[in-house]
Amino acid sequence: MQSEGLPPEFSHYIPDILEPHVAMVARAALSLPFAAILGAVLAFRPRARGTPPRSAAVIQTQIVLSVIGGVVMVIVGSSVARAFGIVGVASLIRYRSKIDDPKDAVVMLSALAVGLAAGSGLLALATFATLFLMGGLWVLEGFETPVRRFELVVKLGEQTPQLHSKIETVLRRAKAGFELRGAAEEEVSYLVTVPPSLETDRVSRALTALISGDKGAVEWKEAPKSKAK
Numbered sequence: 001m002q003s004e005g006l007p008p009e010f011s012h013y014i015p016d017i018l019e020p021h022v023a024m025v026a027r028a029a030l031s032l033p034f035a036a037i038l039g040a041v042l043a044f045r046p047r048a049r050g051t052p053p054r055s056a057a058v059i060q061t062q063i064v065l066s067v068i069g070g071v072v073m074v075i076v077g078s079s080v081a082r083a084f085g086i087v088g089v090a091s092l093i094r095y096r097s098k099i100d101d102p103k104d105a106v107v108m109l110s111a112l113a114v115g116l117a118a119g120s121g122l123l124a125l126a127t128f129a130t131l132f133l134m135g136g137l138w139v140l141e142g143f144e145t146p147v148r149r150f151e152l153v154v155k156l157g158e159q160t161p162q163l164h165s166k167i168e169t170v171l172r173r174a175k176a177g178f179e180l181r182g183a184a185e186e187e188v189s190y191l192v193t194v195p196p197s198l199e200t201d202r203v204s205r206a207l208t209a210l211i212s213g214d215k216g217a218v219e220w221k222e223a224p225k226s227k228a229k
Helices: 019-043 056-076 080-092 102-119 123-141 161-173 200-208
Strands: 148-155 177-183 187-194 217-222
Touching (some): 102 123, 161 177, 161 187, 161 200, 200 217
Antiparallel strands (some): 148 217
């Protein structure tokens, strides 16, 4: 019995019971990296002018989803029964808690995919897919830049509305990402993303210096995780 995808000169060294598993892992070794490359092409597609920047978590999720799709299709192969089984299992999945990081959701799907492979008796494929996904996530997460997120409130008295542009200039000079969250007569609030090395005291001094007489006030509050996305 010759395994599909294996050179004929090697097939007689493999017991018949292992041939389907070896052939499936060989197929996965070719298709999963290819799926990851194509997923990366889509995730890093050119961004149209004026569109918001893409977050690292979303880019990583798109790449890993391509790999999961490849794993599922290798599991299915030409088996209609497996295809219906996967659809049935996927329809039962319900996430009752909010997932803040898209990668957490995609890791859940990864666990489902390797579980389906193991449950179908494709132990070699389940092992290879787990190792490949672990390696891929490790590489992708290595490109993440650590950041700190704050809810920033700036109170500059009656001049606050006129100083919006100068406040944002100070934040840009500090290489901080920011999103306006609220504006009142005498205060303005932002969700601010900063590198870990940033000294918030220095930024606070620059903000309060926008008005004379030490009448300004700045408050930094660590943003909850649910608001940091």
